[in-house]
Structures are given as structure tokens and as C-alpha cells.
Amino acid sequence: xxxxxxxxxxxxxxxxxxxxxxxxxxxxxxxxxxxxxxxxxxxxxxxxxxxxxxxxxxxxxxxxxxxxxxxxxxxxxxxxxxxxxxxxxxxxxxxxxxxxxxxxxxxxxxxxxxxxxxxxxxxxxxxxxxxxxxxxxxxxxxxxxxxxxxxxxxxxxxxxxxxxxxxxxxxxxxxxxxxxxxxxxxxxxxxxxxxxxxxxxxxxxxxxxxxxxxxxxxxxxxxxxxxxxxxxxxxxxxxxxxxxxxxxxxxxxxxxxxxxxxxxxxxxxxxxxxxxxxxxxxxxxxxxxxxxxxxxxxxxxxxxxxxxxxxxxxxxxxxxxxxxxxxxxxxxxxxxxxxxxxxxxxxxxxxxxxxxxxxxxxxxxxxxxxxxxxxxxxxxxxxxxxxxxxxxxxxxxxxxxxxxxxxxxxxxxxxxxxxxxxxxxxxxxxxxxxxxxxxxxxxxxxxxxxxxxxxxxxxxxxxxxxxxxxxxxxxxxxxxxxxxxxxxxxxxxxxxxxxxxxxxxxxxxxxxxxxxxxxxxx
Numbered sequence: 254x255x256x257x258x259x260x261x262x263x264x265x266x267x268x269x270x271x272x273x274x275x276x277x278x279x280x281x282x283x284x285x286x287x288x289x290x291x292x293x294x295x296x297x298x299x300x301x302x303x304x305x306x307x308x309x310x311x312x313x314x315x316x317x318x319x320x321x322x323x324x325x326x327x328x329x330x331x332x333x334x335x336x337x338x339x340x341x342x343x344x345x346x347x348x349x350x351x352x353x354x355x356x357x358x359x360x361x362x363x364x365x366x367x368x369x370x371x372x373x374x375x376x377x378x379x380x381x382x383x384x385x386x387x388x389x390x391x392x393x394x395x396x397x398x399x400x401x402x403x404x405x406x407x408x409x410x411x412x413x414x415x416x417x418x419x420x421x422x423x424x425x426x427x428x429x430x431x432x433x434x435x436x437x438x439x440x441x442x443x444x445x446x447x448x449x450x451x452x453x454x455x456x457x458x459x460x461x462x463x464x465x466x467x468x469x470x471x472x473x474x475x476x477x478x479x480x481x482x483x484x485x486x487x488x489x490x491x492x493x494x495x496x497x498x499x500x501x502x503x504x505x506x507x508x509x510x511x512x513x514x515x516x517x518x519x520x521x522x523x524x525x526x527x528x529x530x531x532x533x534x535x536x537x538x539x540x541x542x543x544x545x546x547x548x549x550x551x552x553x554x555x556x557x558x559x560x561x562x563x564x565x566x567x568x569x570x571x572x573x574x575x576x577x578x579x580x581x582x583x584x585x586x587x588x589x590x591x592x593x594x595x596x597x598x599x600x601x602x603x604x605x606x607x608x609x610x611x612x613x614x615x616x617x618x619x620x621x622x623x624x625x626x627x628x629x630x631x632x633x634x635x636x637x638x639x640x641x642x643x644x645x646x647x648x649x650x651x652x653x654x655x656x657x658x659x660x661x662x663x664x665x666x667x668x669x670x671x672x673x674x675x676x677x678x679x680x681x682x683x684x685x686x687x688x689x690x691x692x693x694x695x696x697x698x699x700x701x702x703x704x705x706x707x708x709x710x711x712x713x714x715x716x717x718x719x720x721x722x723x724x725x726x727x728x729x730x731x732x733x734x735x736x737x738x739x740x741x742x743x744x745x746x747x748x749x750x751x752x753x754x755x756x757x758x759x760x761x762x763x764x765x766x767x768x769x770x771x772x773x774x775x
């Protein structure tokens with residue numbers, strides 16, 4: 254509990270971005286307080302023992318790291334280890350009545366080319382794959398170094414990549430690009446999935462929200478590789494918390510902010526500690542909450558029309574053993590990376606059409622991966638053979654669950670399991686462990702659960718639609734906040750979370766950039 258009533262900076266929300274900002278600003282000598290409404294920090298980047306009788310610590314919400322820059326890890330001295338998965342992806346399919354699959358190694362070699370050839374009948378699709386991702390990599394190499402700098406202009410990025418790449422990724426709907434570049438339905442689908450993680454959109458949406466989602470999934474550290482945090486996502490939060498506290502920041506949990514009142518010389522914050530209402534003033538407030546939530550704290554009316562809508566189904570499983578696949582591939586290979594289920598291009602288009610019309614997709618598109626194959630430390634001494642399994646479902650917008658959340662969630666889980674069972678020798682439920690009460694170790698989270706647990710409006714994991722990680726050529730960048738992409742309508746209130754211009758995912762970028770805007774303003 255803080256006894257001070259005035260700070261240089263107050264940060265609303267103790268998620269990973271808020272902790273990142275706190276560490277940078279406190280290291281610069283500013284007085285900083287972080288106010289977190291929950292009894293713990295970390296937001297979506299937490300680990301938890303979700304099943305009674307088992308010591309396994311699951312990454313309950315966020316589960317992989319791509320966008321966290323190595324520069325932030327180094328500058329803050331974070332004691333975290335991010336390790337590579339041995340497999341990039343495996344997509345089980347049944348083709349001509351034969352169970353088979355598409356394997357993509359993390360470091361692509363002959364096994365990947367052979368898998369493409371066996372599935373498609375030639376090397377043509379793999380050659381197209383290599384060419385496409387080389388082109389995308391050039392865009393990633395141009396963007397990644399700018400993420401911790403003031404916003405570049407679009408023309409500066411455009412000048413570093415070929416006109417074809419810019420057109421295909423930035424100006425034309427991604428669906429058109431995929432259909433032009435690839436012929437095989439499965440290959441097209443594997444490419445398309447990165448455009449739909451946490452984003453409910455048609456691949457041909459003229460808003461290009463799917464293109465922006467795709468880009469963010471492929472630019473982290475210039476490689477786009479999604480790595481596993483050793484110890485789970487909670488280890489990332491623990492390292493950031495230590496960095497903030499060691500630098501002198503204060504962290505107050507159980508502090509639910511009621512409102513923020515900006516003024517000429519800063520802002521006033523009123524918060525509740527569970528018993529009493531308290532207040533403080535700060536020269537600057539950093540909002541590590543969704544912009545829609547910030548609007549409420551600033552006194553704007555509740556507006557469901559502008560409220561973001563999440564679109565994911567997250568299921569955590571604890572298994573006694575990994576299941577065998579009908580294709581015969583080694584489970585330790587298939588489940589080590591992203592295992593795509595019902596995510597061929599045609600299935601993704603059909604699933605979007607169903608969800609857009611108000612129906613749960615069937616089959617349910619989603620992807621699975623096993624954290625414990627790469628990082629067994631999270632098992633905590635569980636019996637040999639125990640593994641975690643994480644399922645992330647696509648095209649499950651919050652609106653589908655509104656009428657009857659629990660019944661619809663149960664049906665969505667059933668369809669997700671059916672999509673997996675279609676490719677297994679044995680049903681996944683025969684491999685699921687039981688908790689201390691004899692219940693299956695299966696935990697599901699729909700957007701409504703995410704909103705309730707984490708105060709992310711609509712359960713939107715990015716706090717709202719992602720934006721291009723650059724400014725338009727004609728944008729006004731006259732203030733530090735605008736230049737760093739963290740501005741609001743109030744000079745004393747800045748965004749520092751996933752709702753910032755270059756927010757989204759577990760990256761620390763929003764926190765870093767808000768801190769830099771504050772320091773530049775002093």
C-alpha cells in the first residue's frame with residue numbers, strides 16, 4: 254500500500270506493458286506507481302496451477318512470445334529464457350482417403366520440401382512458399398528495427414521493400430495474395446492462419462485488418478519466430494516485476510481505478526483498495542488498459558457500438574500421455590510446433606461465413622501446441638509422460654456466445670475436440686488427466702471469460718483492432734506522444750498497452766514507447 258499521494262508517473266494496469274514502462278521510467282529517476290485491480294500483476298502473461306492435485310503451471314492466457322524485442326530484454330536485464338520449438342507447424346489432413354500431413358520444420362530442410370512434395374505432388378508449392386516468405390521477411394526486416402523508435406512514415410518502409418511485396422501485404426486484401434501465390438488448399442490455409450489469430454475478419458476484408466494481424470505475427474525481432482518462455486508466461490511477468498521494483502517503482506495490487514481526471518498540470522486518479530476510496534495525482538498517467546476502458550475511466554459514456562469484440566476459444570488440457578496420430582507422424586514432432594486443425598483455406602472461408610451468420614463453425618478451425626515438449630520445467634515433478642496441450646480456436650467471435658455462454662462454450666469445446674479427434678488414433682479424452690475430484694483436466698476460455706478475468710473489453714486480446722506499425726505520410730507527429738504512437742486526447746494521459754499504435758501480443762513495445770514519450774517530454 255502506497256502512502257504517497259503524488260508521483261511523476263502513475264500507471265493504470267499492471268500487465269507486462271505497464272511493468273515495462275515502470276522499469277524504464279524508474280530507472281530514469283522518476284517516481285512511479287503501478288495500480289493493478291487484481292491481486293497480482295501480469296494481466297494475460299501469467300502462469301497458474303489450473304487443475305487441483307497437479308503441480309503443473311500453465312500459461313493460462315498468452316502462451317508464446319514473438320514480438321518482445323531482444324533490446325528490451327537486454328536493456329532491462331530481464332532474467333528470462335526464450336527457446337525455439339523444434340517444429341514450426343504440422344497440419345494433419347486426409348487426402349484421397351489417406352491420412353497424411355504437411356510438416357514445416359523450424360529450420361526448413363529436406364524433410365519440409367519432401368513433405369510439401371508428398372502432399373501436393375511436386376516442388377511447385379514449396380518453391381512458392383519459400384519465395385513468399387522471403388518477400389515477407391524483407392518487410393519484417395524493414396519494420397522490426399523501428400518498433401522501439403519514433404513512428405516511421407509509410408514511405409520510409411515502402412522504400413525498403415519491393416513494390417510487389419508492399420502491394421500484396423499492405424494494399425491488397427491478403428486473401429487475393431494467397432490465392433494468387435498458392436494453389437494447394439492446405440498450403441493456402443497454413444499461410445492464412447497468421448492473419449486470423451485473435452482477429453475475426455474475412456481474408457478479403459477491405460479494411461485489411463487481416464493483413465495487419467498477419468504482419469504483426471511475422472515481424473518479431475526481424476524473424477517472426479514464436480518462442481517458448483521457459484517457466485511459462487509467468488516467468489516473463491516475474492522478470493519484469495523484478496526490474497520495475499529494483500529500479501524503485503511501487504506496485505499496488507488490489508487497486509481498482511475508478512476514474513481519471515486530466516488537468517492542466519497532470520491528472521488525478523481515484524482508486525479503491527477494497528475497503529476505502531483513495532486518490533493520488535501524477536504528472537502523467539499511462540493507461541495500460543484498452544482504449545475503450547480508458548474512455549470509461551475518463552468519464553465517457555458506455556458505448557457497445559464501439560466496444561471491441563474478441564474472437565478466440567482457448568482450451569488448456571493436461572494429458573497423461575500424448576495421443577498418436579493417424580498419419581503416423583511422431584507425436585513429439587507434431588505437437589511440438591503449431592498443429593493446424595480444420596484450417597485449410599476452404600475450411601477457414603466456410604468457418605468465417607458460418608460465424609458471420611451467427612453460427613458456430615463446424616468443423617471448428619484451431620491450432621494446438623504442447624508447451625511441455627519444449628519446456629518440461631512447467632510440469633513441476635508431474636509423472637513421466639505428462640504433457641500440457643494448448644488449443645486456440647479461430648472464428649469464434651464473442652457475439653456467438655452472448656445468448657447462452659456456458660452451453661455455447663460447451664458445444665464449441667466439443668467441436669474443437671472433434672477437430673482434433675478426426676486425426677487421432679485414439680480420442681484425446683482417453684489421454685486427458687483427471688484432477689483431485691476426478692474431473693477431466695480441461696479448462697476453456699471464451700471471449701466473455703477473458704473480459705471477466707482480465708477486463709479486456711469484449712475479450713479482445715489486442716485491446717482492439719491492430720494498426721499498421723508506421724504513420725501515414727501525412728500524419729501529424731508534432732508531440733512526443735504522437736511520434737511514439739501513444740497519444741490520447743489528453744496530453745497528460747498516454748496509452749502504454751496493447752491499444753498503443755504498435756501494441757498487441759506480449760511485446761513490451763507499448764510500455765517502452767510510452768516511457769520514451771514521457772522522457773522526451775521532460
